[in-house]
Amino acid sequence: MSAHENLLAPLEKFGSFQTRVVIVAYLTAIVAGPNIWMTVFVVYTPPHRCYIPELDDGNETSEVDYVVVPSNLSNSSVARYIPVVDGNLQKPEWSSCTRYNESTSAGQGNVSVVSCDRGWKYMTGENVITAVSEFDLVCDKSWLAPLVPSCLMFGLMAGSFLGGILADRFGRKKVLLGALVIMCASLSISAFTPSWIGLHVLTFFIGLGGVARTSILTILLSEITPNKIRYKVTVAHILLMAVGSCMLPLMAYLLPNWRHLYGAVGLLHFLVLFPSFIVFEESPRWLLENGKLDEARNLLQKIAKMNNVKLDEAKLLELGRDRETRVNLEAEKKQRGRRKLSYLDLVRVPFLRKRIIILSIAWLAVNVSYYGVSLNANNLGGNRYLTFFALVSVELPGHILSYFTIRKLGSRVAFMIFSSVCGVFILAVPLLQAVDDTAVIVSNVIGKLFATGTLSLLYAFTGELFPTVLRSQSYGVCSVVSRVSAVLVPFLLYLGMLPRNVLFAGNQITANAGYYGRCKIAKQIHHKS
Incomplete structure (x- = not known):
């Protein structure tokens, strides 16, 4: 425990301050839910x-x-x-x-x-206008269509890497608000882009801003909420993103023009942007750890007043003016720096090297299944809007089922069951294509259910297999590997859809x-x- 931990008492009560932040955070999560899947409808290729x-x-x-x-x-x-x-x-x-x-x-x-x-x-019997039909991304230009979701995945990769670094360097609030502005601007400008090049570039920034928002807001929520409910608050944030994803098929059906769809989602982001600037505050923990003691003192006084918590004013005054406090803080930061390990430590120790290799393969395989099934919704037959709704709606029970399974059976057994069932149903898809479209859709939906559960399990136990000082590095390596596989998924689907009789x-x-x-x-x- 750091020397200033006892000053964070206002954060141990879930009061008005946390309530406001959580409500706005959940609104941004619902609005951001459609972002990652919009390309399913934007690059839909009509007959x-x-x-x-x-x-x-x-x-x-x-x-x-x-x-x-x-x-x-x-x-x-x-x-x-x-x-x-x-x-x-x-x-x-x-x-x-x-x-x-x-x-x-x-x-x-x-x-x-x-x-x-x-x-x-x-x-276009449904009056559908997609980026593919508008820019004629077919035949010799057909490879440009899967490049759109791949650009999104590149953005997710860059955001995963830069988000945490920038948030640690410049603070949670500044980077979080910057990510929201990037998403809002990219979506709005995409609705007016005159070329497919602009669409690809802006899609990259949509992914970058989206994943940065998710990761930084998750950190901020965990740093301002009491320990006893921290896990529930952050999990609810992820689940509400899935709820937002379920809104996308209806929006795409009502707005068949891809530009209108981008404009509508951009408008929703614009509506939550103003309350975000008003409500979101910097993390007091980050302020204290980075020597911004005067700002931390003022913010803690504000939080204490909103939460009706009594503060030790003498300690707050000491925090703002005592030079010794600053010196102790710097010494504490240097001590933490000495204990910080690098990514190379994951491969220097044999048993850690074995674990990171196995987990990287697992993350790669699960992400191929998770993204592959969803991005392939247009090619499964049936009503593509209902098919996609079924594929995204099973994410909620997938997360919940994995939570109870891991508590009952343990992480290893739960992972084996979920990944095996997922593999069986996805492997059954090509065998069922010549039989019935309904069977194909059902097999994909069940596969997506268990792919979501498997991904949730990986998030839950990956860090537990490594020492505390290497936990963030383990997640970083697995996240990068998973993003690489996600980048390749649209082109794997593209190769599978190439006509077999043409050169x-x-x-x-x-x-x-x-x-x-x-x-x-x-x-x-x-x-x-």
């Missing part, structure tokens, strides 16, 4: 094909004919212009990146295809050699036309 003036100028193609290849191609006007290809499930689909070369003579035996040089036609060669997309043998009917329709 599309090449733009054909003869079909699309003033005419609306039937949605069924547009999405589903009819069994009798002679009844389809689309078949005269668009090839039929095998989709990811070996089901016939209209080609999304090629069209028949209109200069090809109908009497020739060969039918050549060319890329969509006139743009694309998107099936990409620069800007030209040509059909696979086996394509013509599978499309004889389409060729005949084209020749007869």
Whole structure:
């Protein structure tokens, strides 16, 4: 216990001061909940094909004919212009990146295809306008779509690394308010960005500000609340972020234009920004530990007055003017600095090295499952809004279930059960894709439930496996590894969705050699036309 610990008595009562801070903190958590998942709807790729003036100028193609290849191609006007290809499930689909070369003579035996040089036609029956359809991030530019959530993950990685460092250096309040401003500004500006480059850059800052807000606010809450309820307050903060995530599908449904969605979420951040500037105060513990004794004295007097707690005025006066107190404080900081260890200490000791390697692999695998299932919501079939709601709503029972399981069975057994069940249901997804969309969705939802529980377990016991002086370093290493895997997840999903029957060669997309043998009917329709 430090020499000034007895001066923090006002913080050991949950009074008016803590109530105000906690209420505003919880509001920011609910508002920030949608941030990490917004890219699911922003980079949604609607079904599309090449733009054909003869079909699309003033005419609306039937949605069924547009999405589903009819069994009798002679009844389809689309078949005269668009090839039929095998989709990811070996089901016939209209080609999304090629069209028949209109200069090809109908009497020739060969039918050549060319890329969509006139743009694309998107099936937006829901009046959906996404960044993909607006900026045409398809075909040769399709890799730019998964880069958006990857930029978000890069932002999360940078925020995880910089947030704690800046908060320790400049204080909790300044960095927290700065993170809120970054989120509010990035979201609002994104609604007006004229190019996909701006979207990618701003998405990075949304992630950076979001994770910095979460981590610093969690620290601040833990430093201003009594020990007996500290854990409950911080856990509720995380759970309310999940509640905010559940609002996103409804917002995306009501605001199908991605710019309107960004603007609405940015407005919500703007509304909580003002009370945040008014209510949030610096952590008295940080002020004391960094020698800002006059500021600490004034803040403690304010908190004591709000919480109706009596202070020892003599000690407060001594804190503000006694030089010996300052000298003792500096000596205490230097002593802590001598005891501080580095990340290298995690690999110097054999048993610690073994633990950090195993835990890093575990964090990597769990994050791939956690983010992979959620970011893949658009490709699971069914109503994508309801599917995503199901995937995010199971986070609440996932956290709660992991809490009770670890108390009953212990961390090791609980982790084995949760990770095993998660793996089984996620591995079952590709086997169920040819069976039924509902089975695929249910399997993903159960997998997400146990992935959330597994992630919660890792947060709970990772620090317990290391000495106190290396606890923060262990979390830091695992957090960086998990962010690296999260960055790769969108591209893993992208590779899984690439058409199996096309080859990409620069800007030209040509059909696979086996394509013509599978499309004889389409060729005949084209020749007869």
